[in-house]
Amino acid sequence: xxxxxxxxxxxxxxxxxxxxxxQISLTGAGATFPYPMYSKWFDEYRKLHPNLEINYQSIGSGxxxxxxxxxxxxxxxxxGPMTDEQMKAFREKRGCDVLHFPxxxxxxxxxxxxxxxxTDLNFTPEALAGIFLGKITKWNDPELAKANxxxxxxxxxxxxxxRSEASGTTYVWVDYLSKISSEWQTKVGKGVAVNWPVGLGxxxxxxxAGQVKESxxxxxxxxxxxxxxxxxxxxxxxxxxxxxxxADLASVTAAAAGVEMPDDFRVxxxxxxxxxxxxxxxxxxxxxxxxxxxxxxxxxxxxFLHWMLxxxxxxxxxxxxxxxxxxxxxxxxxAISKLHGS
Amino acid sequence: MSAAPTILPRSRVGTFADRLRAGDQFAYxxxxxxxxxxxxxxxxxxxxxxxxxxxxxxxxxxxxxFTSTWDPVxxxxxxxxxxxxxxxxxxxxLLISVPIGLGAAIxxxxxxxxxxxxTLTFLxxxxxxxxxxxxxxLGIFLLVPVLESVVVPVLKGTLGFLPIFSGPFYGVSLFSxxxxxxxxxxxxxxxxxxxxxxxxxxxQREAALSVGATKWETTWQVVVPYAKRGIYGSIFxxxxxxxxxxxxxxxxxxxxxxxxxxxxxxGDSIASVIANQFTEATSDMYISALxxxxxxxxxxxxxINGLARLLILTTGGRVAK
Amino acid sequence: xLSLTGACTVVIIGILLVILGYLFWxxxxxxxxxxxxxxxAPVGESGGGMANAIVGSGKLLLLxxxxxxxxxxxxxVYLAEFGTGIFPSVVRYMTDLLNGVPSIVIGIFAYGxxxxxxxxxxxxxxGVALGVMMVPIALRTTEEFLRGVPQSLREGAMALGASKxxxxxxxxxxAAIKGIFSGMMLDLARVAGETAPLLFTSxxxxxxxxxxxxxxxxxxxxxxxxxxxxxxEWHRQAWAAGFVLLTLVLLVNIIARQVLARTSHxx
Numbered sequence: 001x002x003x004x005x006x007x008x009x010x011x012x013x014x015x016x017x018x019x020x021x022x023q024i025s026l027t028g029a030g031a032t033f034p035y036p037m038y039s040k041w042f043d044e045y046r047k048l049h050p051n052l053e054i055n056y057q058s059i060g061s062g063x064x065x066x067x068x069x070x071x072x073x074x075x076x077x078x079x080g081p082m083t084d085e086q087m088k089a090f091r092e093k094r095g096c097d098v099l100h101f102p103x104x105x106x107x108x109x110x111x112x113x114x115x116x117x118x119t120d121l122n123f124t125p126e127a128l129a130g131i132f133l134g135k136i137t138k139w140n141d142p143e144l145a146k147a148n149x150x151x152x153x154x155x156x157x158x159x160x161x162x163r164s165e166a167s168g169t170t171y172v173w174v175d176y177l178s179k180i181s182s183e184w185q186t187k188v189g190k191g192v193a194v195n196w197p198v199g200l201g202x203x204x205x206x207x208x209a210g211q212v213k214e215s216x217x218x219x220x221x222x223x224x225x226x227x228x229x230x231x232x233x234x235x236x237x238x239x240x241x242x243x244x245x246x247a248d249l250a251s252v253t254a255a256a257a258g259v260e261m262p263d264d265f266r267v268x269x270x271x272x273x274x275x276x277x278x279x280x281x282x283x284x285x286x287x288x289x290x291x292x293x294x295x296x297x298x299x300x301x302x303x304f305l306h307w308m309l310x311x312x313x314x315x316x317x318x319x320x321x322x323x324x325x326x327x328x329x330x331x332x333x334x335a336i337s338k339l340h341g342s
Numbered sequence: 343m344s345a346a347p348t349i350l351p352r353s354r355v356g357t358f359a360d361r362l363r364a365g366d367q368f369a370y371x372x373x374x375x376x377x378x379x380x381x382x383x384x385x386x387x388x389x390x391x392x393x394x395x396x397x398x399x400x401x402x403x404x405x406x407x408f409t410s411t412w413d414p415v416x417x418x419x420x421x422x423x424x425x426x427x428x429x430x431x432x433x434x435x436l437l438i439s440v441p442i443g444l445g446a447a448i449x450x451x452x453x454x455x456x457x458x459x460x461t462l463t464f465l466x467x468x469x470x471x472x473x474x475x476x477x478x479x480l481g482i483f484l485l486v487p488v489l490e491s492v493v494v495p496v497l498k499g500t501l502g503f504l505p506i507f508s509g510p511f512y513g514v515s516l517f518s519x520x521x522x523x524x525x526x527x528x529x530x531x532x533x534x535x536x537x538x539x540x541x542x543x544x545x546q547r548e549a550a551l552s553v554g555a556t557k558w559e560t561t562w563q564v565v566v567p568y569a570k571r572g573i574y575g576s577i578f579x580x581x582x583x584x585x586x587x588x589x590x591x592x593x594x595x596x597x598x599x600x601x602x603x604x605x606x607x608x609g610d611s612i613a614s615v616i617a618n619q620f621t622e623a624t625s626d627m628y629i630s631a632l633x634x635x636x637x638x639x640x641x642x643x644x645x646i647n648g649l650a651r652l653l654i655l656t657t658g659g660r661v662a663k
Numbered sequence: 664x665l666s667l668t669g670a671c672t673v674v675i676i677g678i679l680l681v682i683l684g685y686l687f688w689x690x691x692x693x694x695x696x697x698x699x700x701x702x703x704a705p706v707g708e709s710g711g712g713m714a715n716a717i718v719g720s721g722k723l724l725l726l727x728x729x730x731x732x733x734x735x736x737x738x739x740v741y742l743a744e745f746g747t748g749i750f751p752s753v754v755r756y757m758t759d760l761l762n763g764v765p766s767i768v769i770g771i772f773a774y775g776x777x778x779x780x781x782x783x784x785x786x787x788x789x790g791v792a793l794g795v796m797m798v799p800i801a802l803r804t805t806e807e808f809l810r811g812v813p814q815s816l817r818e819g820a821m822a823l824g825a826s827k828x829x830x831x832x833x834x835x836x837x838a839a840i841k842g843i844f845s846g847m848m849l850d851l852a853r854v855a856g857e858t859a860p861l862l863f864t865s866x867x868x869x870x871x872x873x874x875x876x877x878x879x880x881x882x883x884x885x886x887x888x889x890x891x892x893x894x895x896e897w898h899r900q901a902w903a904a905g906f907v908l909l910t911l912v913l914l915v916n917i918i919a920r921q922v923l924a925r926t927s928h929x930x
């Protein structure tokens with residue numbers, strides 16, 4: 001290569017490194033639970049505002065909490081609300097509070113891959129707790145059989161698949177198990193990551209779904225959209241009113257209906273009352289620092305939040321997430337004004 | 343290797359000013375700084391690992407390497423399940439790759455014509471250039487189904503009574519990770535062993551043949567023992583590689599921090615758990631525990647690498663890169 | 664017995680052919696123009712490509728070369744041309760040490776030194792991690808090939824009155840340059856496939872990543888995330904990416920090694 005041509009190439013390569021003028025990028029990370037929703041939203045928002053790029057990486061809710069606390073991302077996302085200790089740690093590290101903003105409603109569903117069983121299985125709370133505690137080990141266990149009298153369940157070992165990293169999807173699942181099983185509550189407890197008594201780990205909702213798909217006689221828990229998009233079988237769960245309910249828009253919306261939303265928006269709706277409520281549903285939240293020093297970023301975030309609560313909510317149903325209840329939207333619109341610069 | 347470079351005594355080189363003008367001093371200082379930077383970076387690395395793991399080391403002390411719980415909720419962390427997974431997968435991968443690798447190395451050094459030997463070695467060294475994540479990709483979609491449908495049923499049929507092959511097989515497992523690792527490390531064993539075998543003096547072979555030994559007897563009883571140290575060195579080198587492999591392992595090992603007797607069950611390794619959980623560790627203690635795991639891995643690989651280099655260097659034969 | 668050793672060789676060559684064959688067949692099947700030109704589509708939707716990952720890998724490797732090659736090369740010059748006493752031995756030992764460090768630990772290092780201090784994930788952090796990984800081999804390669812240059816060349820130049828620096832720059836290095844360059848290319852190819860250190864330095868990005876201080880996607884990182892997902896569409900793209908990555912890595916390896924083989928025969 002001649003000197004001049006190599007210089008030209010070098011200059012061209014440097015241009016790759018030049019920040020594009022007028023381009024504003026934000027980085028967020030966290031929950032895999034709403035990842036399909038967020039990825040759709042940020043893509044749509046970019047179509048409306050081509051100079052804005054909101055890059056979201058789904059690394060799990062634990063990651064969202066951690067990275068937003070460290071300040072390595074502009075916002076986090078989680079389906080397990082931050083605990084008081086975590087919020088205190090945030091305040092100590094960053095000098096301001098962190099605010100939770102609910103975005104959509106979703107559900108954890110029990111996905112399974114049992115060869116020969118094509119119908120929807122019914123799961124009692126006892127069955128789910130027993131399976132994940134490792135006490136129910138066979139698919140034709142009486143606890144499962146009695147809820148599914150018309151199904152021929154095989155005499156095979158149940159392979160449990162859980163998350164290998166810290167996850168809000170896990171939080172929702174174990175929050176539910178802690179409520180309906182005192183044994184689970186004492187033995188394992190709840191958190192974004194727990195010491196699983198049995199099972200294999202998959203990375204992200206994607207990893208768990210992928211693993212269940214590849215492994216016969218397995219059961220796992222994933223956000224509804226992952227089961228639906230991959231055409232996997234998922235079961236019905238018996239709610240507190242005694243009905244076996246399958247997760248869908250109606251049952252998830254019913255779970256959030258009538259919820260007392262506190263001012264900081266941290267609330268659990270698992271095992272909700274209501275005849276048609278799906279028992280393992282949850283809000284999912286964006287974690288945003290109260291103080292955003294960069295004015296441009298502050299504008300982008302507030303702009304996005306308003307859009308998300310308005311036109312954004314129309315995209316939820318296509319991806320099988322339930323939109324936020326109206327009272328929550330109203331309350332949240334007011335809360336956006338809490339975000340400010342220095 | 344040629345003789346050491348000529349370093350002329352100071353008086354012959356001229357005064358400092360002369361050297362400065364000639365650019366020698368500049369060259370010397372510049373290159374010295376760069377060489378020193380290696381020293382600095384390595385020290386900084388150890389420092390970062392040490393400081394990062396401080397919280398965890400203070401809380402758990404030496405118990406860390408003897409505890410087998412990994413409980414993020416209660417912040418009780420122990421390295422045992424991961425050390426177990428790392429060591430087991432590496433050792434099993436050696437068990438698979440050493441006999442085959444050594445066999446191939448012997449063939450390539452003693453049997454094959456030089457041109458064929460060179461071509462085949464070239465091809466085998468290409469295996470070493472394949473990135474880990476691609477081994478992982480092939481592991482998930484090619485190896486695991488093959489293991490599930492062909493290999494494991496045969497294993498269970500013949501050796502299923504052994505505790506190491508008991509229990510159900512779900513694809514991702516310690517065994518799958520070991521097999522992938524063995525493919526990844528076999529080129530190192532072949533490459534280095536072949537070189538040390540080729541370096542064995544011809545007179546050794548001729549001496550054996552002249553007293554009536556067959557080709558095989560010569561190879562196995564004279565040549566190989568002569569090159570023993572270098573071969574052990576290659577095994578240690580391969581072991582050091584296997585211990586640190588991350589991507590291919592994390593994609594097929596099952597990500598389950600448990601110690602168990604069966605190879606067919608899922609497990610986890612140090613590198614794999616760090617890759618999975620580092621960005622998501624929610625508390626400072628959690629991160630610190632993961633960094634301490636990194637420190638443990640670092641320590642293990644240094645020791646093994648050190649032994650490897652020692653063994654290879656004392657036999658002659660080039661150190662493989 | 665000896666035929667068994669032949670069988671071992673056949674098995675290994677067989678495995679190599681299966682690996683390459685399976686990957687190339689699957690990869691070629693799923694390679695489309697979109698792959699090279701489009702950004703990733705929203706999760707679960709079909710279509711999209713990996714244009715940003717290809718550019719991201721390019722930027723990361725550029726940084727790696729800018730960081731790793733100068734230190735490695737000049738350090739190698741020091742060891743081969745100036746080093747006396749115990750310091751060079753210490754440096755050599757440390758280099759081998761650094762070379763043996765698992766890439767995930769280098770990732771932890773880069774996270775602590777760059778990401779934690781900058782307070783965000785960035786292309787720079789990923790580049791630093793890869794650059795640090797390049798240094799040991801760059802250094803050893805340079806040292807080895809410089810040592811391979813006959814003493815007579817150096818002495819001849821100095822006898823003509825050239826200073827040490829001049830000798831090195833105009834005589835010794837050019838004599839060894841072919842080997843050094845090939846060694847650097849092999850080093851680069853190795854680092855191009857690294858994924859682990861990128862997971863918590865450059866993180867990943869579903870869009871373009873202008874500049875050096877934002878997270879970026881890279882080919883190996885995309886392969887990893889797509890391979891472990893349940894989406895068939897993503898699996899297809901992972902194969903295509905694997906094809907592209909492996910082709911580039913193998914091409915560089917084959918060319919560099921051929922050059923090296925010819926250099927050692929001639930030199």
